Amino acid sequence: MPRFAPLRTLKTSKLKTPRLPPKVKAKMAQGMGKLRRFALTTVKEEYIARMQRLRQGACLRCGLCCKLFFECPFLQNLPGGSSRCRIHGRKPDNCHFFPIDERDLRDRDSLGAPVPCGYSFRKA
Numbered sequence: 001m002p003r004f005a006p007l008r009t010l011k012t013s014k015l016k017t018p019r020l021p022p023k024v025k026a027k028m029a030q031g032m033g034k035l036r037r038f039a040l041t042t043v044k045e046e047y048i049a050r051m052q053r054l055r056q057g058a059c060l061r062c063g064l065c066c067k068l069f070f071e072c073p074f075l076q077n078l079p080g081g082s083s084r085c086r087i088h089g090r091k092p093d094n095c096h097f098f099p100i101d102e103r104d105l106r107d108r109d110s111l112g113a114p115v116p117c118g119y120s121f122r123k124a
Contacts (some may be wrong), residue, residue: 041093060118
């Protein structure tokens with residue numbers, strides 16, 4: 001029976017985790033938020049319905065939600081600083097239900113929003 005050399009254990013103290021620039025970390029967080037919203041609208045219908053009942057306010061048409069991770073190709077910036085969705089009647093669920101919860105408001109605010117979002121959430 002052949003003998004194998006013992007496996008050397010990897011010392012984690014010698015591993016260095018890369019330090020990412022803040023802009024890269026922010027983009028990664030925005031991408032994770034986009035994936036989270038897609039997953040929620042796909043499989044968590046009860047959660048979406050509950051959060052929609054707690055959501056209050058109205059869209060201010062600032063367009064920042066459409067600029068998370070990448071700028072939506074259907075976003076139309078209008079004179080005066082407002083914006084509109086060119087496919088509003090057919091937009092995907094993750095856009096239709098934005099913001100799903102307070103995490104989405106924090107994601108939007110991370111873009112350096114000059115004014116707070118028009119939406120907020122009541123406490124359950």
